[in-house]
Amino acid sequence: MATDILMPKWGLTMKEGKISKWLKNEGDSVSEGEAIFEVETDKITNTVDATKDGVLFQILVATGETVAVKTVVAVLAAAGESPEKKEKSGASPEKRQSGAKEATSKKVTTKGFVVASPLARRLAREQGIDLAEVNGTGPDGRVTEKDVLAYTPQADEYASFNAAPQAIALARESGINLSDITGSGEGGKILKVDILRAMQPAVDQGGAKAAMSTAEPEIIPFSGIRKIIADNMMASLQNSAQLTVFVECDITEMTAFRDRVRAKYAKREDIPRISYNDIIALAVSRNLMKFPYMNSWLTEEGIVRHKQVNLGIAVALDDGLVVPHIKEAEKKTLTELAVDLRVVAGKARNGGLTMDEIQGGTFTISNVSMLGVDGFTPIINPPEAGILGVGRAVERPAVGADGQIVSRTMMTLSLTFDHRITDGAPAITFLRALADCLEDPAMMLV
Amino acid sequence: MAQKTYMQAINDALREEMERDSNVLIFGEDVGQFGGCFGVTKGLFEQFGEKRVRDTPITESAIIGAATGAAAAGLRPVCELMFVDFIGVSMDQLFNQAAKMHYMFGGKISIPMVVRAPQGAGIGAAAQHSQSLEAWFMHIPGLKVVLPATPADAYGLLLTAIRDDNPVVFLEHKLLYGVEGEVPEDAGPIPFGQANICREGTDVTIVAFSKMVYSALEAAETLAGKGISVEVIDLRTVTPLDIDTILNSVKKTHSLVVAHEAVKVAGVGAEIAAQVAESAIDYLDAPIMRVGAPFTPVPFSPPLEEAFTPGAEEIVAAVLKIRS
Helix, strand or coil: CCEEEECCCCCCCCCEEEEEEECCCCCCEECCCCEEEEEECCCCEEEEECCCCEEEEEECCCCCCEEECCCEEEEEECCCCCCCCCCCCCCCHHHHCCCHHHHHHHHHHHHCCCCECHHHHHHHHHHCCCHHHCCCCCHHHCECHHHHHHCCCCCCCCCCCCECHHHHHHHHHHCCCHHHCCCCCHHHCECHHHHHHHHCHHHHCCHHHHCCCCCCCCCCCCCHHHHHHHHHHHHHHHHCCEEEEEEEEECHHHHHHHHHHHHHCCCCCCCCCCCHHHHHHHHHHHHHHHCHHHCEEEECCEEEECCCCCEEECEEECCEEECCEECCHHHCCHHHHHHHHHHHHHHHHHCCCCHHHHCCCCEEEEECHHHCCCCCCCCCCCCECEEEEEEEEEEEEEECCCCCEEEEEEEEEEEEEECCCCCHHHHHHHHHHHHHHHHCHHHHHC | CEEEEHHHHHHHHHHHHHHHCCCEEEEECCCCCCCCCCCCCCCHHHHHCCCCEEECCCCHHHHHHHHHHHHHCCCEEEEECCCHHHHHHHHHHHHHHHHHHHHHCCCCCCCCCEEEEEECCCCCCCCCCCCCCHHHHHCCCCCEEECCCCHHHHHHHHHHHHHCCCCEEEEEEHHHCCCEEEECCCCCCCCCCCCEEEECCCCEEEEECCCHHHHHHHHHHHHHCCCCCEEEEECCEEECCCHHHHHHHHHHHCCEEEEEEEECCCCHHHHHHHHHHHHHHHHCCCCCEEEEECCCCCCCCHHHHHHHCCCHHHHHHHHHHHHC
């Protein structure tokens, strides 16, 4: 029996999702658990898996379209079955554009109600035209029948081609004219690979074109998680008063502490090998309870001081980064934190994070120590008040108690804070307290 | 094909029905020897005698009450009110007796009566002799309401009214009595509930009745000069209402103006606008406009009466407001 495949609802706040990629084509066989399509929300990109074996019978929502959660996006048929085709859900032309959510909500707030005659409304509805795009020439600017009939949407020159949805999406994003492409698929169907080939003529077509003196640059579509990160980072920098303070701390004691913990749990398979990062996470979660202004959000209601620490941890991915968090980190022991950190980082890298694990963090740690740099200026993950950057641990000469030069393990912490929420002195006090805990882990008991 | 006045056409219809059916008789003030206040019943007293053309006392309640009783007893009275404005004193006889009996007796009794009454402004007769009250009657189930615009319609619709087995209110516009028009020699009854499309057009529908039909046609001519093609519908009867003809026209033109001389507030136009909005909102390309008199008694002063009475100019303005 045919099964409807729905736009998933990840977390309470998810209202709509954009299909960023179909991983299967119509007619492809799929097996249970196999990823069928990729969904992008304003927080996360993730895949949706088939709930049973079958054939992807019909795709109802094309790549790049945004639909409400629970909307039927495709039909999965049993092998050999051919159910009736469903009507495609017509997303408005505006929704077909990328960045749908921001674009839509902005349009609603800026343009509001469109004055249009009922007939114009009906025609627009039937033809999938967004009335806000139609120029009204009736009395008082009313959109009338004539205006709707005169309206020509930006022609979708892609729709008429025999091309796979991914190929169309890629061509659209890259501005490639499909009429220039020779399809290599069945019946001349244009496939994604044909578009990729067209994008890199020097590589694939060899010979004459390769001889050209200028190597054609590669165009990477500015979309998906890249676009989400870009938007969030720009929004953070534009909408907050952030600055960064640094402290170099001597973590020789912490290294010794780490080694003692490692030695103690060396045989325990359920406890991971403790890292600097775990100890720093512990120190941060404890200190945030002492410095609640750093564990805050700035929202429209005011400054929200959280009573628990949802500790975010930035995880670098091949094509971006994501910040899952650990809830109630302040209540967790070092070994519990170590386990949880590895679970969320694993989910971040392999997929499977839920919206609830991404939304609601109260503070973030960005650890770049493995990359071999010291201080940097991390960008706040809004609406949080701060983000801690962790630099590498490195042996450096230091002046010992008796004036002797000794070798110590040093690490630079970078704290970016939002000066709207707190001021320099309190933020620096927090950073110093954190450094004290790293220099002498026993301070965490105080 | 004979050229007749509206008044002559009504007189002919009365005469022919009285010749055809001896149960038809006339009640009214000065309808006998005098021939009626406006002269509509002229010559009938002489032809049919005082038993069938009866002058009554000046009491509308008695006229309509007697007609209701006569109709209940099997006669087919046609009573005339000198002005529709006087209907108020016979309200109970008309609304509560004549209109209800057929229903309250389970269809065992019929009230085949016609109430003829002139209405409308334009002769300087002031607030108590100039009203247009069709909406009152339209609101009462059990009454049919007829408003002919032309001599031919006055003739054919009055035949139908007299032959109808239950009460009909037949409203004649006093300014139309002298209007001439062709009435075919073989003209017969015109069925109720069939609107007449007097002019075909594609851009806007004007629904009118009675004297306002002439204003609508004049407006259509003016608008044609401005490149707007107007369809004019003469309803002829407001109960029964030919909503289908209106809807079909609106589905073609996508805009509607309803014009009547009665005050705009709670008038026939309001009912038609509501029905069209309920049934065909998705076909409307503009707001529905109503043309009607201002919400005030009809003024006595001729310049004020002229200003009060809506006509072609107001219809043109309404159309231009939605179709410019």
